[in-house]
Amino acid sequence: MLRIKYIILTYFISLCMPYSVLSITITVPTDYTTIQGAVDAANPGDVISVLPGTYSGAFLTKANITITGFGDPSLVIISGGTGMAVFDVFADHVTVESMTITGGQMTGVFVGGDFAIIESNIIIDNHVPYECFRTYGNGISIGDASTVSYVEIRNNQILDNIGSCDDGQTGGGIYCKAEYFIIEDNVIIGNMAIGGQGDYGGGIYCQGGGIISGNVIAGNTTEALWSYTHTVESYGGGVYLDNNGYASPINFTNNTVVGNKCETSGGIGHDLEAKGGGIYCVPGGTILLDRNIILNNTCIVNPFKEGRYAISDGGGIYSDGDIASIYANDVHNNSPNSSGGSVVILPADYNFFKDPLLCDPSSGNYGINCPSPCAPYNSPISLLIGALNVDCYFCGDLNCDGAINVLDIVYLVNYKFKSGPEPHCDPITACSDVNNDGQVNVLDIIYLVDYKFKGGPAPNCP
Numbered sequence: 157m158l159r160i161k162y163i164i165l166t167y168f169i170s171l172c173m174p175y176s177v178l179s180i181t182i183t184v185p186t187d188y189t190t191i192q193g194a195v196d197a198a199n200p201g202d203v204i205s206v207l208p209g210t211y212s213g214a215f216l217t218k219a220n221i222t223i224t225g226f227g228d229p230s231l232v233i234i235s236g237g238t239g240m241a242v243f244d245v246f247a248d249h250v251t252v253e254s255m256t257i258t259g260g261q262m263t264g265v266f267v268g269g270d271f272a273i274i275e276s277n278i279i280i281d282n283h284v285p286y287e288c289f290r291t292y293g294n295g296i297s298i299g300d301a302s303t304v305s306y307v308e309i310r311n312n313q314i315l316d317n318i319g320s321c322d323d324g325q326t327g328g329g330i331y332c333k334a335e336y337f338i339i340e341d342n343v344i345i346g347n348m349a350i351g352g353q354g355d356y357g358g359g360i361y362c363q364g365g366g367i368i369s370g371n372v373i374a375g376n377t378t379e380a381l382w383s384y385t386h387t388v389e390s391y392g393g394g395v396y397l398d399n400n401g402y403a404s405p406i407n408f409t410n411n412t413v414v415g416n417k418c419e420t421s422g423g424i425g426h427d428l429e430a431k432g433g434g435i436y437c438v439p440g441g442t443i444l445l446d447r448n449i450i451l452n453n454t455c456i457v458n459p460f461k462e463g464r465y466a467i468s469d470g471g472g473i474y475s476d477g478d479i480a481s482i483y484a485n486d487v488h489n490n491s492p493n494s495s496g497g498s499v500v501i502l503p504a505d506y507n508f509f510k511d512p513l514l515c516d517p518s519s520g521n522y523g524i525n526c527p528s529p530c531a532p533y534n535s536p537i538s539l540l541i542g543a544l545n546v547d548c549y550f551c552g553d554l555n556c557d558g559a560i561n562v563l564d565i566v567y568l569v570n571y572k573f574k575s576g577p578e579p580h581c582d583p584i585t586a587c588s589d590v591n592n593d594g595q596v597n598v599l600d601i602i603y604l605v606d607y608k609f610k611g612g613p614a615p616n617c618p
């Protein structure tokens with residue numbers, strides 16, 4: 157009986173993993189010195205494992221191949237290569253993971269095949285030389301000439317990729333044209349789309365349907381310099397979304413969109429438009445903007461020629477049409493239109509306009525501070541707003557209201573002696589071990605009383 161069960165189990169495992177029996181791991185540089193050599197030798201289902209070091213990129217022209225680094229993506233550096241992209245993925249079901257991908261002459265990873273997974277990579281400093289035709293995506297480019305059916309882009313750091321084309325640029329960090337995409341938990345910072353004519357999507361340009369969730373999208377830029385033929389357009393410094401004509405909606409949920417910029421810097425006798433510093437939405441289709449932080453984004457139009465019009469609108473969000481849902485977002489300090497942009501953002505839909513209290517963006521911490529109105533225990537829908545949860549605390553502020561006072565003393569007494577709720581911080585000592593002795597007890601209560609009422613020393617948590 158046991159043997160029959162084993163045979164049945166083995167049969168079903170083999171059905172689920174059609175290549176598992178034949179797949180092998182090819183190691184670079186021990187089996188093949190180059191990644192291209194390993195790709196050329198690989199069969200469907202094989203894994204190409206790249207040991208720490210620096211290598212050139214490759215053309216991935218075989219289906220069902222995984223190419224992976226060594227856990228920490230900074231250990232395996234793939235630099236440049238002979239193609240315009242560092243990795244050209246032309247086959248279906250290819251996974252690229254855990255590597256640093258840099259030095260692309262146009263793009264870090266180009267995907268033309270279906271069902272690609274781009275996961276846990278650092279995609280950094282892929283630059284397009286200035287004299288070029290319009291390009292589509294400098295960090296990652298999905299489906300350029302044709303739409304792919306499905307792609308996943310997860311947990312990558314997409315940093316400082318720049319397209320600066322004479323003819324305009326589309327998608328500095330990510331260009332994605334797919335029937336369905338999942339773009340999740342990425343950090344997308346400092347990417348740029350610069351050039352003449354029109355520039356769209358400094359951080360992300362998406363055309364299709366799917367989920368964009370859990371991403372930090374910060375400090376990305378579109379900058380349009382001139383046009384010989386039409387309006388100079390700079391749309392979507394952070395994100396450009398186009399769902400028009402696609403079956404699935406775009407769910408843009410739980411992202412932190414901060415400090416992005418759209419700008420037009422000139423015009424040779426043409427009109428100037430800068431729209432959507434944080435997010436630009438194309439009319440048509442169904443776009444949902446829920447539970448995002450949209451903070452400190454700007455649109456700027458620089459001086460223009462007399463007789464031409466100039467528009468800068470939607471520092472936070474711009475749409476020429478309706479957006480299906482704008483629900484429970486924190487929209488703060490954008491310019492123009494501090495509390496949003498061209499769209500109607502209603503407090504009745506649980507949107508609000510407060511400082512989200514990010515921990516320390518200047519040092520790369522885009523988490524929220526304990527008293528943030530976006531924290532699950534403070535937000536109007538009791539769910540997290542933005543991409544990242546609480547990641548810093550004020551020592552002594554046990555109740556997370558942004559001040560240290562008698563309420564915190566009461567909170568600590570209740571917690572220690574009356575089965576009151578735990579302090580919000582994690583670990584608990586981060587806000588409540590105010591005398592820094594490794595324990596939370598009556599001595600901390602005495603310390604806080606001394607501090608507030610007897611001129612004692614300030615709280616000093618571990």
Ligand SMILES: [Ca+2]
Pocket residue numbers: 552553554555556557558559560561563564
């Ligand atoms: Ca407090």
Ligand SMILES: [Ca+2]
Pocket residue numbers: 588589590591592593594595596597599600
């Ligand atoms: Ca203590």
